[in-house]
Amino acid sequence: MSNDDIQPVDGDQELVDEISTTTETSNDDQELVDEWVVEIEGRLENPDNSHATRRPSMDSNLEEYPSIIGNWQCWDDFGASFIPEHLKWIFVASMTHYFGLNVRSYIVYMQEKVDLAWSYYRGVDQFRTAENNKRFIEHLLVNCCFLIFSMILLSGEKELKDSWYEIINKDNPKGLSDKDIQNIIDFITREPNQTVSYLLTMNYQIPWFLVEAVYTELSNINKLFAPPIHKIAYLFCDGLPPDYFNIIDGDYTVPEDGFKHLLHIFHWSRTPDEKYVHNLTIQKWFGDFHIPSATELQLSQTVFIKDEDGTIMSYSDRRVMQLTPWELYNYSPKLYESLLRFEDLYFIRCGYLFSSYVTCMASLLQTEADVRVLRANDIIPSTSFDDKNVLRCIQELKT
Template sequence: MMDHSIEINEMTRSMNSTVENRKNSVNRAPWAERLTTRLEEECNTWTLPNPSPNAVPKQNASIFKLRYNQDDEELYKVCAVGIGPYNHHKSQEGLLFSDTEKRDTVMLSTRVYRIDFKTFFSEISPKINEVRACYAEGSFELDDEALSEMLFFDGCFIICAIMALSRGLLFSTWNKRMDREEEPLINACKSLVRKLNQKAREVMADLLMLENQIPFFVMHILWEHCFLDITFDGVLFKDVALACFDDLYPRRSRSRVTSQSSDFLHLLDLFHWSRSPIDRFREIATYSQPGLYISTVTELQASSVIFKKSASDFFLDIIFSERFFRTKGVIFIPEINLYAYSRRIFQNLIAFEQAYGLRGYGFTAYVECMAQLVQTEKDVSLLRSSGILASTPMTDKEVVDFYTTIRDGVHVEEMPPDLYELYEQVKDHVEHRPRFPNKWITISMFSVSILALTFLQALYSIIGYYAPTNGH
């Protein structure tokens, strides 16, 4: 008997061989052979690349070079000191601290504290790509050596300035380090502290500019590891920095404790965190009702909405509440203090929110709301009489211009849902609160109520007089 299975297997092998030969004949083209040979050789000789020692995970940039109109240039231009790669070796005309004076300050502190150069550069070297990732890609041109040197001098200057402006910590610690015989050194220290304090607001405002930042971990390296002849006794740099900014408006919330967070990006981020409500304004969305808005202070007061100074620890907390059976509405606004430096700080806080996007949008929402509430000098006057603007040195017109100008410069179409919720609450109250035709009807109804109560009281007195006592 013929074994058909063997025959079938031989036929299959023959067919496969034919197909393979056809494939080989097709692939035998000269270009295909050359390409195949080259790739095979490359594959055989390829070795795994060594990972870069400076490679870091992809992260969002947090320090940006801003685009602004020529009219707004003064708001973003440093006044006292240039910090970071965006302001490195820029025109020094008019600055309180030029590059030379900045280096002199660092050299002075080095003489007093003995700053460890070697430790700093050893610590920063493996993190230099992490530093670059904090800035918008391609936004500056500095090689690793120049960038590291800039970080050292700028970081040391920031620490000196903050210590000098933070309740005199710098000068007191310097006094402990200096001998009485070193009169020139003592005089230089006194001169630096005096100079910083004379222009304290300008220096602090510059340290809070978005373009004028260096990464916070650079400051941490300097503070923790590089000052050899001083002991900070467990005092953290972030706490000293916040103490330095305590006199700046908006005020810091006392419920914000730095132990709650440790991932600060830079000084502006620290300032923003210390002034922002917890777990609010974190999201942003396009609202489905583009016509939703809040009326002005004057218009709302005519609709039985009054304004009161809020006791909230967060100045961004604008809250609405209904009273007296929904016949009255109250908008609580924390006390407002505006100064000459305020617009620069607000503009940079909002620019940081818009550019970074991971720290919430509290300042954006606040300015949007206030710009709608305050549109005339009468609106401002009513807020003054409510104690909300009691200590602000700006005129009524300047306050209106303050919020309007910042709002016009932002051009934001999306806002946090928290803001729209406030708008909805106020709108619902204005549209659905109980209304009376006019005040005379209200007075008449009140008078009738009083008469009715008086009649009932007299009636109960008569009944009590004639009512029989027990046993009679």
């Protein structure tokens, strides 16, 4: 499918014209953009063979660099064990066909914003070459499309999903069959909790400003769906534990300086009403934190009560300890690890809400006997995690 077949949405052409008049673009640069557009459109017309034109990987011997929002070199084999290679470009092909995403507009936009996108990562300055910029921009294109499709399909909003199905049932992008489109839906919805938690892990995060741009400026998708993209993200995260800490109820607020990425939205939606604590004097005191174990407290006649109102832990003079339930499913450890990493990187702005909860539970759960005590009081609900695995999980998170 050629971009000539796609009419730019309102604002796309103005964006291109504005950039063209405010930057000096040489003929050579324009030819490179033209070649790049043709290359990407070739992938869109035959997504199954997109791996044949994939750019070579970066040096595979590079060590993992810590970053603001995850492992930056995850673009090389993005979710290889989770997302089949050929499906990556199907999402882009579908976005261009159904929702008017203009490849040229995207490239022009990202050439202006690539430094901003890189700034969301740490330890990558030496790798910001022209070739890696191209790979980075393509990586963000693929993953933005996948993320937006997933959020719509798993938002839990019937009207939103019905509108999406109505659009994609009209016809198919060039090179894609009904089976290909159904594969997209099946892939995302087969195990929704696993998909949601995967997209919330630290290694997946991408700059939220780009997700917003693809949803609004660079496509017409926001003209077809009423909710703003951050509200869809709220709905997407709804129902996934940890679902305590005063979940918002119809109040789809946004922090003053905006969201950084999807994990940021997930964390924001699970904080108390006062939201993030802006306190530069806050100290990371959790390493020295200690309370007796659950069995020790039980011997001292402490009674444990499940608290679902957002209290991490409260302890009264009557020896009653109220605790938020510790929910563990197959996808929970990776998600909880991501929340801890998020708070570690952003603690000045968001506090240690989840970190303090993990520290509290790690002190209470020192042995399998401690797990049994809290399980008997329904503070650790029954899941596929046995006592040994519950203990191992909390202690690994603590470290």
